[in-house]
Amino acid sequence: MTGQGEGAARRLTIDILRYNPQDPESRPHMETFELDEAPSMTLFVALNDIRDRQDPSLQFDFVCRAGICGSCAMLIDGRPGLACRTLTSSLGERITLAPLPFFELIGDLSVNTGKWMRAMSERLEAWVHSDADVDLTRLEARMEPELAEQIYELERCIECGCCLAACGTARMREDFVGAVGLNKIARLRLDPRDQREDADYYELIGDDDGVFGCMSLLGCQDVCPKELGLQTQIAYMRRKMLRAALFPG
Numbered sequence: 001m002t003g004q005g006e007g008a009a010r011r012l013t014i015d016i017l018r019y020n021p022q023d024p025e026s027r028p029h030m031e032t033f034e035l036d037e038a039p040s041m042t043l044f045v046a047l048n049d050i051r052d053r054q055d056p057s058l059q060f061d062f063v064c065r066a067g068i069c070g071s072c073a074m075l076i077d078g079r080p081g082l083a084c085r086t087l088t089s090s091l092g093e094r095i096t097l098a099p100l101p102f103f104e105l106i107g108d109l110s111v112n113t114g115k116w117m118r119a120m121s122e123r124l125e126a127w128v129h130s131d132a133d134v135d136l137t138r139l140e141a142r143m144e145p146e147l148a149e150q151i152y153e154l155e156r157c158i159e160c161g162c163c164l165a166a167c168g169t170a171r172m173r174e175d176f177v178g179a180v181g182l183n184k185i186a187r188l189r190l191d192p193r194d195q196r197e198d199a200d201y202y203e204l205i206g207d208d209d210g211v212f213g214c215m216s217l218l219g220c221q222d223v224c225p226k227e228l229g230l231q232t233q234i235a236y237m238r239r240k241m242l243r244a245a246l247f248p249g
């Protein structure tokens with residue numbers, strides 16, 4: 001959790017982009033709320049305070065409040081981040097909140113990341129492909145600790161969508177699978193239980209909607225709340241594919 005520790009109580013001003021696409025009368029507009037900052041206050045606490053005391057119609061998503069479910073991602077002063085892991089003390093007295101771009105807007109700060117993530121996972125067939133008669137438990141037991149750690153590292157993705165919201169390519173290419181999708185393939189490539197060949201993975205991501213669409217803009221890696229080495233993974237897969245294309249066999 002980011003923050004500078006607890007200081008004197010401040011009066012916070014929070015500007016929130018409001019819009020309800022289900023309501024034909026609704027127009028996107030900023031609405032300003034004021035509240036007293038409490039010690040160790042997160043944006044999660046601040047938003048609940050606003051909803052409880054000032055406007056019950058304010059929409060935003062939270063499930064775990066612990067940086068695990070990924071549902072509270074939003075633009076915090078223009079930068080994608082997790083509201084439940086952001087201390088108000090790490091921000092100025094005036095804070096601007098807006099929904100993550102790129103995803104379908106449900107209302108106010110709530111977006112439908114799940115719908116996009118599901119479609120992307122289906123498109124990339126992002127699950128272990130294995131013959132039915134292979135004993136998955138045995139394969140798992142044989143995994144070297146170093147490999148298990150590498151896989152675990154990539155599995156830390158919480159599908160929050162911050163990487164897509166920060167990616168210029170995702171804004172330009174509707175079907176770009178983003179760092180989150182490429183990270184899924186990088187993870188499956190490492191998994192000894194997945195019996196697909198490199199050529200099968202390359203068919204899924206070896207084009208402009210995959211590794212060759214990425215322009216190394218690095219926004220994904222800058223904002224990933226799990227600090228995953230996304231660009232390194234993408235660059236590695238791109239190099240492997242280029243080598244395979246230039247020197248087949």
Ligand code: SF4
Nearest residue numbers: 157158160161163224
């Ligand atoms: Fe979020 Fe990082 Fe996963 Fe992207 S890669 S969805 S930023 S956790």
Ligand code: F3S
Nearest residue numbers: 167214215218219220
């Ligand atoms: Fe986008 Fe990250 Fe590539 S920001 S362009 S996926 S390095």
Ligand code: FES
Nearest residue numbers: 065069070072084
């Ligand atoms: Fe789950 Fe913030 S509420 S990550």
